[in-house]
Amino acid sequence: MSELITAELVLLDADLGNSTGEVIEKLASLVAEQGRATDAGALAADGKAREAKTATGVPGGIAIPHCRSAAVTVPTLAMARLNPKVDFGAKDGEADLVFFIAAPDGADQAHLKLLSKLARALVKKSFTASLRAAQSEAEIVELVRDVVSDAPAAAPAPAAAAPAPTAEAADGAPKKKSIVAVTACPTGIAHTYMAADSLAQTAEEMGVDFAVETQGSSGSTPLDPAVIEAADAVIFAVDVDVRDRGRFAGKPVIQVPVKRGIDEPEKLINDAIAASEDPQARRVPAGTTATAEEKNGSESFGAGLKRALLTGVSYMIPFVAGGGLLIALGFLLGGYSITDVADDVLGSNTLFNLPGADVMSQLETPFGPLGAYLGAVAFKIGGLSMGFLVPALGGYIAYAYADRPGIAPGFTAGAVAGFMGAGFIGGIVGGLIAGLACRWINSWNVPRWMRGLMPVVIVPLLGSIIASGLMFLFLGGPIAKLTEALNNWLSGMSGTAAAVLGLVLGLMMAVDLGGPVNKVAYSFAVAGLGTASLADNPAPMMIMAAVMAAGMVPPLAMALATTISAKLFTEAERENGKAAWLLGAAFISEGAIPFAAADPLRVIPASMIGAGVTGSLIMSFDVVSQAPHGGIFVFFAMNNTWPLFLLATLIGTVISAAAVIVLKKYVRKAPAGAAEPAKVAA
Numbered sequence: 001m002s003e004l005i006t007a008e009l010v011l012l013d014a015d016l017g018n019s020t021g022e023v024i025e026k027l028a029s030l031v032a033e034q035g036r037a038t039d040a041g042a043l044a045a046d047g048k049a050r051e052a053k054t055a056t057g058v059p060g061g062i063a064i065p066h067c068r069s070a071a072v073t074v075p076t077l078a079m080a081r082l083n084p085k086v087d088f089g090a091k092d093g094e095a096d097l098v099f100f101i102a103a104p105d106g107a108d109q110a111h112l113k114l115l116s117k118l119a120r121a122l123v124k125k126s127f128t129a130s131l132r133a134a135q136s137e138a139e140i141v142e143l144v145r146d147v148v149s150d151a152p153a154a155a156p157a158p159a160a161a162a163p164a165p166t167a168e169a170a171d172g173a174p175k176k177k178s179i180v181a182v183t184a185c186p187t188g189i190a191h192t193y194m195a196a197d198s199l200a201q202t203a204e205e206m207g208v209d210f211a212v213e214t215q216g217s218s219g220s221t222p223l224d225p226a227v228i229e230a231a232d233a234v235i236f237a238v239d240v241d242v243r244d245r246g247r248f249a250g251k252p253v254i255q256v257p258v259k260r261g262i263d264e265p266e267k268l269i270n271d272a273i274a275a276s277e278d279p280q281a282r283r284v285p286a287g288t289t290a291t292a293e294e295k296n297g298s299e300s301f302g303a304g305l306k307r308a309l310l311t312g313v314s315y316m317i318p319f320v321a322g323g324g325l326l327i328a329l330g331f332l333l334g335g336y337s338i339t340d341v342a343d344d345v346l347g348s349n350t351l352f353n354l355p356g357a358d359v360m361s362q363l364e365t366p367f368g369p370l371g372a373y374l375g376a377v378a379f380k381i382g383g384l385s386m387g388f389l390v391p392a393l394g395g396y397i398a399y400a401y402a403d404r405p406g407i408a409p410g411f412t413a414g415a416v417a418g419f420m421g422a423g424f425i426g427g428i429v430g431g432l433i434a435g436l437a438c439r440w441i442n443s444w445n446v447p448r449w450m451r452g453l454m455p456v457v458i459v460p461l462l463g464s465i466i467a468s469g470l471m472f473l474f475l476g477g478p479i480a481k482l483t484e485a486l487n488n489w490l491s492g493m494s495g496t497a498a499a500v501l502g503l504v505l506g507l508m509m510a511v512d513l514g515g516p517v518n519k520v521a522y523s524f525a526v527a528g529l530g531t532a533s534l535a536d537n538p539a540p541m542m543i544m545a546a547v548m549a550a551g552m553v554p555p556l557a558m559a560l561a562t563t564i565s566a567k568l569f570t571e572a573e574r575e576n577g578k579a580a581w582l583l584g585a586a587f588i589s590e591g592a593i594p595f596a597a598a599d600p601l602r603v604i605p606a607s608m609i610g611a612g613v614t615g616s617l618i619m620s621f622d623v624v625s626q627a628p629h630g631g632i633f634v635f636f637a638m639n640n641t642w643p644l645f646l647l648a649t650l651i652g653t654v655i656s657a658a659a660v661i662v663l664k665k666y667v668r669k670a671p672a673g674a675a676e677p678a679k680v681a682a
Contacts, residue, residue: 004118005077005144008034010137013083016098021598023086024048024065025572027078027100035073036102041575042071043102045594052597054185054239055089058194058262062122063088066101076102077118079140081132091263097122097131120193121147177208179272180228180251181235182242184215185258195237195261202265208273215243223247232276234284235268237261245284252281285403285442285455304401305432312397312431313523317628319388320526324627326382328637331626334375335365336534342383345376386529390418393527394431401435402442402463405455409434409463416468420476423483424527429475434467487531487539498542498619505543506550506615506652510607513554513589513596521547526628534624534639541624545638548587549623549649550615552631554607555584555591556649557656564657568664573598584653587631602663610656617648 009030016023024047025040032040046069050056057063065088078100085094099118121127127147134140181199185191196212203210211231213223215238225247228234234248236255242248252275254268261268275281330338341359349355354369365371394414398406410431417426441459450458508521525547528540562569562577569577576594583591596603621644627637632649635642 004075004148005079005141006034007137007141009076009078010140011078011080012134012137012140014080015084016080016082016086018084018086019598020051020063020065020086020088021048023063023080023082023098024051024100025570025598027065027080027098028102028572030078031072031076031100031102034076036076037069037071038073039071039575041572043067043069044572045576046071047100047102048594048597051088052593054191054257054259056191057088057090057095058122058259059090059092060122060125060128061085061090061092061094061096062128063090063095063098064101064122064191064194065098066103068103070104072102072104075104077144078102079131079144081134081140097128117148117193118144120197122194177233177273177276178227178231179203179208179210179233179235179269179276180223180231180248181210181212181261182215182238182245183212183258183261184238184242191239191258191262195258195265198262198265199235199237199268203269206266206269208269210269233272233281235261235272237268248284251284252276252278253284283443308397308400308432308435309428309523310519311400312393312395312428313519313526315396315399316389316393317526319385319392320529320628321630323382323385323387323389324529325630325634325637326378326385328382328626328634330375330377330379330382331639332375332636333365333367333371333378335363335372337363338365338372338375338379341372342376342379345373346380349373387418389527389529390414390424390427393424393427394434397428397431398435398438398463398467401432402438402459403455405442405459406435406438406463408460409438409467412464413467413471416471416476417479420471420480421483422471422476422479423487423531425483425486426471426476426479429479430467430471433470434463437466438463483531487537499616501543502546502550502615502617502619503612504615505546506553506612507608509547509550509589509615510554510611511604513592513604513607518551518589522551529626529628532626534626538622538624541626542619542622544628545623545625545641545645546615546618548625548629548631549618549645550611550652551589552584552587552649553611553614553652553656554589554596554603555580556653557584557607557610557660558592558595558603559584560653560657561660565661565664568661570598585632587629599664602667603660606656606659606663609659610652610654612652613655614648614652617651618645621648623648 011030016026025044028037028044028047029040031037031043037043046067047065050067051065056065063086080098080100082096082098085096086098087093088095088098099122101118127143130143131140134143181196183192183195183199192214196214200210200212211223211227213221222244228247228251231251233252233254236242236245236253237258237260238255239258252272254271254275256268330342334342341362345355345359351373355372356369360369360372363372365375367375391411391414394417395407395411398410398413413430413434414427417423417430420426422429438459441462442454446454505521505525508517511517525540525544528543531537532540534541559577559580562574562580566574573595580591592603592607596607621641623638623641623645625634625638625645627634630637632646635645638645
């Protein structure tokens with residue numbers, strides 16, 4: 001097995017810059033210089049993308065940026081003792097000890113276990129003190145080799161077993177509390193194990209029986225069912241779904257991001273103890289595997305609402321994307337009059353009995369009878385797919401709150417909203433009512449014999465009655481009138497009002513590049529497509545075009561800027577700029593994230609300027625898009641307005657590229673060495 005770390009991968013008292021992005025770039029370059037990665041830029045981009053998900057700073061002046069990357073050829077540790085320190089997001093301040101963990105996409109289990117051992121050692125004060133006192137690179141290497149060696153080490157909290165809960169003593173002493181936990185992070189290399197050990201050490205100091213299951217990259221040993229059964233409460237310190245969470249059904253639960261397991265172990269254990277003594281505490285639902293109920297026990301109502309809405313939209317988008325593209329394909333093959341004859345064609349004709357002259361006289365298509373028939377098929381499939389827009393939105397909003405038992409009530413409430421003309425607003429309201437009702441019903445303390453019926457019969461039945469009943473009896477009618485008024489307003493919008501709306505939507509698309517604000521603007525556009533019509537109500541299609549074009553601007557602008565003024569960008573950014581051409585053209589706003597993460601105060605404002613202009617121009621030009629995604633590759637879904645779509649996008653791209661170049665040149669001096677590939681001082 002190759003060495004994870006060598007003296008050439010260690011930097012002592014090095015100045016690697018003032019930001020996390022600079023540190024990661026220079027450590028990635030160091031890894032590549034040692035022949036352990038094929039592309040320093042790609043490795044740095046993967047490292048920064050992981051850093052953007054969750055800060056890797058941990059208490060004690062330590063940072064553990066890490067990632068899996070296709071650019072890595074050998075599992076590697078690169079270590080730097082920084083001077084000056086850099087803020088990696090830890091609560092107690094800046095970090096001076098940085099371990100960059102670079103793992104190949106297909107890293108073997110043996111290497112991953114060694115990386116996990118290092119992560120666990122970093123929570124030990126004696127180990128970090130030795131790292132700070134080391135006088136040479138070779139001494140650092142020996143310290144690391146000692147902690148990742150194959151010699152057996154006492155695990156503070158084995159996953160498969162734990163001390164049995166102490167029985168109540170004969171003198172009436174209180175029973176010792178027993179807590180179990182699961183830790184997991186997206187990459188499963190560092191935070192997973194550091195959180196586990198931090199919780200285990202704290203539990204030992206507090207006199208609490210504790211067992212933890214680490215669901216990481218180096219494998220997972222499930223907790224003993226007897227240990228789970230005896231536990232008073234469970235802690236889920238996770239950033240991803242817990243595998244097989246049904247094992248913990250009925251246990252009081254505390255669910256938090258994995259980093260809080262490192263930062264606040266004592267608070268989490270105290271919260272778990274308090275939950276074990278509270279009959280009203282949130283519990284892991286019986287018969288489910290999702291996180292909704294537990295999450296809602298530890299997040300604010302607003303955060304829960306945002307998560308539910310984004311969940312609903314994310315599941316709804318495939319229906320709209322497929323449906324919109326198929327409708328556009330139907331128009332391409334059968335002409336725009338296919339809407340009038342599609343049902344008759346599908347009812348009277350087949351692939352072997354194509355439409356006759358009576359139908360063809362109503363259509364303008366260059367593809368003849370075969371094009372007319374296939375156009376009718378595509379149009380109808382697309383229309384049926386679009387018909388699921390509101391039910392899917394309602395169903396998966398409910399799912400976010402109540403897991404699988406909420407899907408049927410949410411879909412039903414969404415279907416009721418569609419039947420009553422309440423549109424996507426009705427779907428949102430119906431889904432929220434269904435999800436909250438199902439979550440409440442699922443919290444009932446029912447007899448053991450009834451628990452099996454709850455998720456498959458009782459919760460869906462009562463949830464459907466409550467949500468759909470309220471929609472029919474009280475809410476559907478008023479929401480339908482509101483929806484009609486909104487559609488009339490959008491349809492009558494023109495001139496300055498339309499341009500201002502496009503400006504606002506463009507700014508929202510660029511302000512956080514795929515984040516919550518971006519998703520709100522995109523969700524607003526997608527939800528409106530269900531009521532759109534080229535002839536009667538094109539406004540939602542104009543909004544969709546404005547959102548899509550504005551979302552393309554930031555990555556395209558960064559690509560253009562790195563081409564025009566390459567010296568203003570690092571080597572990694574120049575490589576990302578090449579990929580951003582395709583990402584931007586396909587309407588993947590996240591292509592600009594590496595630039596924004598490294599330099600947010602200049603990249604984001606520049607992106608917003610161009611995106612806002614593009615959104616305003618699209619609305620002013622009356623450009624339409626029946627497809628919710630795809631960028632320039634769905635030009636056929638834009639009727640005959642695609643040249644104006646390209647023009648507006650080009651104008652915004654040039655503006656943003658010029659703005660970011662000006663800001664980088666004159667607002668603040670470019671970092672030293674930015675014009676050259678990052679070099680690391682030995």
